[in-house]
Amino acid sequence: MLKGFLDLLVAPVLLVWPRRGLEQQTTDLLLRRFCSGGRNVLFFKSGRSALSAVCEGLSRTLPGCQVLVPDYICNVVPRAVTRAGLKASTYATNERFEPDEDGLQARLTDPTVGAVVLASLFGADNTSAARVEWIRRVRPDVFIVLDDCQNLVLNRPVPADPRTVVVFSFNGKTIHGAMGGGVVFDGTTLGLEPPARDWRRDLRLEIAVCMVVLKQCWERGAGRLQRLRGCRRWKPPSLEYSHAAGRIHYDMDVQRIAKVSLVRALLELRRAPRTEACRKDQFAALRAFLERTGAGDLIPTECPERAPFVPVKLRDASLLTRLPWKGPYAVEGDPTRSLRPDVVCFKNVGVEQGLFGSAEGSERAGGGGREMIQDGAGRMPAPHRMSTAAGRMPAPQRVSREAGKMPAPSRPAVVRASCLHGPPPLTTQQALL
Numbered sequence: 001m002l003k004g005f006l007d008l009l010v011a012p013v014l015l016v017w018p019r020r021g022l023e024q025q026t027t028d029l030l031l032r033r034f035c036s037g038g039r040n041v042l043f044f045k046s047g048r049s050a051l052s053a054v055c056e057g058l059s060r061t062l063p064g065c066q067v068l069v070p071d072y073i074c075n076v077v078p079r080a081v082t083r084a085g086l087k088a089s090t091y092a093t094n095e096r097f098e099p100d101e102d103g104l105q106a107r108l109t110d111p112t113v114g115a116v117v118l119a120s121l122f123g124a125d126n127t128s129a130a131r132v133e134w135i136r137r138v139r140p141d142v143f144i145v146l147d148d149c150q151n152l153v154l155n156r157p158v159p160a161d162p163r164t165v166v167v168f169s170f171n172g173k174t175i176h177g178a179m180g181g182g183v184v185f186d187g188t189t190l191g192l193e194p195p196a197r198d199w200r201r202d203l204r205l206e207i208a209v210c211m212v213v214l215k216q217c218w219e220r221g222a223g224r225l226q227r228l229r230g231c232r233r234w235k236p237p238s239l240e241y242s243h244a245a246g247r248i249h250y251d252m253d254v255q256r257i258a259k260v261s262l263v264r265a266l267l268e269l270r271r272a273p274r275t276e277a278c279r280k281d282q283f284a285a286l287r288a289f290l291e292r293t294g295a296g297d298l299i300p301t302e303c304p305e306r307a308p309f310v311p312v313k314l315r316d317a318s319l320l321t322r323l324p325w326k327g328p329y330a331v332e333g334d335p336t337r338s339l340r341p342d343v344v345c346f347k348n349v350g351v352e353q354g355l356f357g358s359a360e361g362s363e364r365a366g367g368g369g370r371e372m373i374q375d376g377a378g379r380m381p382a383p384h385r386m387s388t389a390a391g392r393m394p395a396p397q398r399v400s401r402e403a404g405k406m407p408a409p410s411r412p413a414v415v416r417a418s419c420l421h422g423p424p425p426l427t428t429q430q431a432l433l
């Protein structure tokens with residue numbers, strides 16, 4: 001409460017501060033406490049915008065090269081590659097969202113591969129110095145893009161390597177925020193350029209991000225009210241797919257960060273130790289809750305307690321509306337299909353929300369959940385419908401609304417069922433075959 005009040009006092013002062021001063025402060029904070037070893041920071045309007053800038057730089061240096069991306073990832077990542085005129089090809093990842101090292105090694109020996117994207121998803125530590133060293137031993141000349149959009153954590157060393165860049169995001173992942181992102185690098189030889197100024201577009205972005213902040217305030221207020229009344233509910237997750245078009249703050253264009261995003265990020269970066277501690281507590285509570293109730297299994301990753309999204313194979317459908325979840329990623333180019341349709345992620349936002357007491361409370365009270373996964377005839381769906389071989393979702397409407405102007409899911413019951421842990425899931429490699 002007090003922290004929200006202080007923010008309200010500080011934010012207007014920061015908003016009238018010159019942009020250059022704000023960028024300098026945020027850069028200092030990032031390099032001192034988050035990305036030690038990096039020397040330069042460029043800010044962009046979002047993580048995807050920063051990825052686009054990196055890929056454009058790559059395309060100037062190595063036109064038309066092949067870029068290796070993980071097979072299971074947010075679809076804006078391969079999209080940034082193809083948008084810059086490069087060829088995105090996927091490498092296999094395992095159950096724990098880590099690269100399959102043999103497969104990746106074989107792919108790296110292809111001389112047309114100019115860059116590889118490593119991403120730390122859901123607490124997997126794929127962007128560590130050890131992983132970078134391993135890649136360097138296989139291919140000393142390849143560019144390495146470390147996608148840490150979900151992993152902007154405290155005290156994370158950035159490799160002192162001119163061919164490696166780190167991309168981060170302030171868009172409600174490790175660090176809360178209202179859009180915004182950037183790149184940390186150590187004098188990279190990649191033709192990376194700072195975003196151009198365009199006051200008209202920049203003003204449009206500021207307005208759009210202000211709307212995002214207002215929406216966040218509204219949602220937070222409504223959530224608190226529901227919590228007080230003991231009836232907190234979330235929308236069930238759908239497949240995550242971003243059309244990355246339409247609204248200015250979600251498109252893939254290279255553009256500088258909105259000042260509102262910068263101010264929000266600065267405030268949240270300062271609060272990171274508290275956020276991290278709270279995330280750890282919430283993770284322990286989630287683990288204990290799942291163990292006690294048998295409602296699902298955590299998917300083990302390297303450091304899930306710090307991750308903003310904790311992967312779970314869920315068994316109890318009623319939890320889909322009683323806790324906040326992120327749906328499985330859809331495949332780029334096919335919003336109805338996912339390689340891991342059985343994986344949902346608990347959104348560990350790093351704010352105390354008293355979630356597990358209330359989830360259990362409604363469990364004891366009957367919860368009203370299980371019937372949600374019944375089909376039209378009132379039966380529980382057969383296991384094969386929960387996770388089909390192709391990982392397909394049944395209808396095209398099941399697309400993240402964040403993606404733009406998609407209609408609300410028309411048959412959400414089936415969507416809920418699709419996220420459940422049915423028969424043994426396919427590995428991402430099997431699903432690719």
Ligand SMILES: Cc1ncc(COP(=O)(O)O)c(C=O)c1O
Nearest residue numbers: 046047048074119149169171181
């Ligand atoms: C791994 C990864 N990279 C990049 C992005 C894009 O970040 P942003 O939402 O800031 O555009 C996301 C978004 O969820 C992501 O999960």
